[in-house]
Amino acid sequence: VTTTLKELAKGEEKFTEGHRLCAGCAEPILARQILMAAKHPIVVGNATGCFEVSTTIYPYTSWNVPWIHSAFENVAPTITGVESAYVSLKRQGKIKEDIRFIAFGGDGATYDIGFQALSGAIERGHHFMYVCMNNEAYMNTGIQRSGATGRGAQTTTCPAGSCVPGKKEFPKDMTRIVIAHDIPYAAQASPHNWKDLIEKSQKGFDANGPAFLNVIAPCPRGWRYDPSQTVEMARLAVETCMWPLYEYENGTYRMTGESKRIAEGKKDRRPIIDWLKAQGRFSHLMKPQWASVVEEIQQNSDKKWNDLLKLCEM
Amino acid sequence: MVEQLVFNGDQAIAYSWKQINPDVVASYPITPQTIIVENFSEFVANGEVDTEYVCAESEHSAMSLCIGASAAGARVATATASAGLAFMWEVLYIASAMRLPIVMTVANRALSGPINIHCDHSDAMGARDAGWIQMFGENVQEAYDDSLMSFRIAENMKVRLPVMNCIDGFIVTHALEKFIPLEDSAVKKYVGDFKAVRPLLDMINPTTYGPFTFTDYYFEHKYQLVEAMKEAMPVIKDTLKEFGHMTGRHYDVVEGYRTEDADYVVMAIGSTAGTLKYVVDQMRLEGHKVGSIKVRLFRPFPFEEIAKILEGKKAVAVMDRAISMGSTGPMFPEVRSALYESKHRPAMHNYIYGLGGRDVRPEELMGVFKQLINGTAQTVNFMGVRV
Numbered sequence: 251v252t253t254t255l256k257e258l259a260k261g262e263e264k265f266t267e268g269h270r271l272c273a274g275c276a277e278p279i280l281a282r283q284i285l286m287a288a289k290h291p292i293v294v295g296n297a298t299g300c301f302e303v304s305t306t307i308y309p310y311t312s313w314n315v316p317w318i319h320s321a322f323e324n325v326a327p328t329i330t331g332v333e334s335a336y337v338s339l340k341r342q343g344k345i346k347e348d349i350r351f352i353a354f355g356g357d358g359a360t361y362d363i364g365f366q367a368l369s370g371a372i373e374r375g376h377h378f379m380y381v382c383m384n385n386e387a388y389m390n391t392g393i394q395r396s397g398a399t400g401r402g403a404q405t406t407t408c409p410a411g412s413c414v415p416g417k418k419e420f421p422k423d424m425t426r427i428v429i430a431h432d433i434p435y436a437a438q439a440s441p442h443n444w445k446d447l448i449e450k451s452q453k454g455f456d457a458n459g460p461a462f463l464n465v466i467a468p469c470p471r472g473w474r475y476d477p478s479q480t481v482e483m484a485r486l487a488v489e490t491c492m493w494p495l496y497e498y499e500n501g502t503y504r505m506t507g508e509s510k511r512i513a514e515g516k517k518d519r520r521p522i523i524d525w526l527k528a529q530g531r532f533s534h535l536m537k538p539q540w541a542s543v544v545e546e547i548q549q550n551s552d553k554k555w556n557d558l559l560k561l562c563e564m
Numbered sequence: 565m566v567e568q569l570v571f572n573g574d575q576a577i578a579y580s581w582k583q584i585n586p587d588v589v590a591s592y593p594i595t596p597q598t599i600i601v602e603n604f605s606e607f608v609a610n611g612e613v614d615t616e617y618v619c620a621e622s623e624h625s626a627m628s629l630c631i632g633a634s635a636a637g638a639r640v641a642t643a644t645a646s647a648g649l650a651f652m653w654e655v656l657y658i659a660s661a662m663r664l665p666i667v668m669t670v671a672n673r674a675l676s677g678p679i680n681i682h683c684d685h686s687d688a689m690g691a692r693d694a695g696w697i698q699m700f701g702e703n704v705q706e707a708y709d710d711s712l713m714s715f716r717i718a719e720n721m722k723v724r725l726p727v728m729n730c731i732d733g734f735i736v737t738h739a740l741e742k743f744i745p746l747e748d749s750a751v752k753k754y755v756g757d758f759k760a761v762r763p764l765l766d767m768i769n770p771t772t773y774g775p776f777t778f779t780d781y782y783f784e785h786k787y788q789l790v791e792a793m794k795e796a797m798p799v800i801k802d803t804l805k806e807f808g809h810m811t812g813r814h815y816d817v818v819e820g821y822r823t824e825d826a827d828y829v830v831m832a833i834g835s836t837a838g839t840l841k842y843v844v845d846q847m848r849l850e851g852h853k854v855g856s857i858k859v860r861l862f863r864p865f866p867f868e869e870i871a872k873i874l875e876g877k878k879a880v881a882v883m884d885r886a887i888s889m890g891s892t893g894p895m896f897p898e899v900r901s902a903l904y905e906s907k908h909r910p911a912m913h914n915y916i917y918g919l920g921g922r923d924v925r926p927e928e929l930m931g932v933f934k935q936l937i938n939g940t941a942q943t944v945n946f947m948g949v950r951v
Contacts, residue, residue, distance in 0.1 A: 291767040295632070306775035316764040318635055319774035320658050324628035327620060331590060331632020332764055338587040338616035338638060345765060367628070370621030 274477025276467040280441040287451035295329030297359035298322035323363040326371035351378040357398035379454040385469040410534035435461040437497035442484040474530025573736035574599035580711040583751035587638035590618040590629035596733040597671040623648035634664035637763025646673035660695025665718035673733040682921020704741035817861040826855030832883035867902040877910040917947035
């Protein structure tokens with residue numbers, strides 16, 4: 251797969267101006283990168299969440315392509331319902347063109363409430379790409395914890411108090427759970443590395459069956475950092491190995507981008523404390539009282555990183 | 565020559581789908597609906613239909629798939645029951661709000677708890693406010709006929725609403741009965757080609773489905789459903805009439821049986837309406853001036869049609885195979901309300917009966933008539949419960 255900015259700039263804008271997402275939101279950045287990768291006409295499905303409520307406030311829409319939102323937990327069956335209609339109508343000769351299908355959901359829609367529906371859609375082998383815009387909490391409803399929220403992060407439902415240092419649990423490893431479905435293509439990506447994300451998106455669109463992209467989506471409101479720092483925050487997630495860039499393609503794991511260079515010893519791995527101290531949601535962890543929590547987070551990150559190195563045979 | 569078949573209700577529904585050949589069927593198996601999707605999956609396995617058949621991992625996903633497929637521009641059918649319908653509850657409203665002509669058979673079954681697999685109407689009644697047209701068939705023939713008509717009604721350009729084709733669990737779904745289907749070619753002609761409206765798969769004219777509406781538009785969108793339901797009533801009546809001309813099987817949204825000179829009337833939905841006709845005949849032999857009503861259409865509710873039959877009667881019993889806890893059966897207040905403006909209002913009584921598949925015996929229904937006649941019926945009565 252080769253990509254140049256010159257080529258990409260020629261493409262039509264599928265998702266346009268006029269949306270009401272926050273300044274500094276990662277979602278429109280990563281969505282535009284992914285949509286640039288589509289070589290075929292596409293239909294977009296959207297779970298309830300920031301990206302849905304902010305891009306289609308009736309009677310306006312930011313979408314120049316067919317788009318459907320049904321509910322929170324069902325974007326996978328909704329878009330694969332569209333795909334099933336396409337398969338049927340194409341088989342009957344009623345549709346000629348090649349069309350691709352993409353679903354966007356937040357981490358709440360993916361890790362939590364829509365987990366079963368996503369698993370079912372992948373197991374059935376529908377030809378669609380599911381993108382998790384992972385901002386690590388329910389941001390649309392005011393920053394509540396999800397299954398993707400990191401250990402020690404404070405949210406409005408797992409606040410940091412004198413006895414509890416924010417979220418008690420580590421997030422579930424959704425990418426690995428999806429890979430356990432023997433999916434043709436799955437990857438973790440980040441909007442700071444646009445080339446990596448676009449190439450992964452192209453592979454996802456071309457996969458012979460379901461594809462899954464888990465994309466880190468820094469949120470200035472929920473993570474508490476300056477809106478100008480979104481892309482830097484995404485970079486930091488990768489450089490600290492909190493969010494390794496890798497892909498799983500036809501049974502093989504492969505490290506990509508900065509993560510590959512770190513794994514090969516060509517780039518330094520930054521300590522987890524750099525990640526924690528950059529965001530207000532972790533500010534309480536800087537107190538001596540919670541030093542052991544910082545240590546735990548580093549240890550967990552080390553373990554996950556080492557597991558991934560083994561899977562990538564590095 | 566059309567051959568008479570002996571099928572159970574579920575088989576008859578599956579057979580109707582085979583003849584209709586929907587573009588997409590997405591479903592999840594649940595008793596007592598399962599035979600429908602089992603039979604239909606055999607048609608798929610043997611290449612007898614063009615349908616893309618999706619076995620979802622839940623009813624919530626099944627209806628979500630139906631929504632996606634219908635919005636895409638496909639003719640879509642599904643089936644469910646009981647807990648399955650309850651699990652779909654959230655997305656039922658989305659299907660109607662998007663004006664998607666999905667047709668769903670509901671094999672009426674009690675809701676948990678306690679868990680029970682047998683017939684009552686609590687599932688469909690729980691979904692009565694969802695913006696779906698609700699028809700109830702009495703037997704296998706009506707299950708089949710209603711299934712065909714459901715597609716015509718749902719897809720009518722004045723209506724464009726999803727339709728629930730309800731049949732009593734086990735009593736109709738699993739009982740073998742003779743019925744007369746239409747020829748395959750007649751069904752094909754009857755339902756015609758599906759006309760998609762602003763389909764998602766029209767890539768030239770991209771459409772946004774399911775946008776966010778604030779306080780400034782939500783109410784107006786809901787009011788459009790009110791108008792669609794209003795439009796639906798004459799369309800449903802015409803559809804029934806036309807079907808009668810075509811088949812000789814004459815139906816109406818409300819069907820009175822020996823009600824014209826009756827003083828006492830008992831009304832019900834579904835298979836019990838059939839038992840009631842037998843009971844009316846028996847009691848007529850004994851000289852009682854009694855009649856019965858079958859309510860085929862529950863949404864939109866035929867207020868005027870019911871009032872017309874019941875005005876001037878001495879007493880009426882509304883049989884409800886469901887109950888709203890803390891209130892009455894769901895049909896009772898609607899029938900009573902239908903008669904409010906009448907100058908000759910009958911005494912109105914509600915009978916809750918047959919919950920969880922409790923058998924409905926003719927002698928019990930005779931008892932209801934007798935209570936109406938001798939004036940011993942309470943406002944709300946519970947037929948056959950041990951207290």
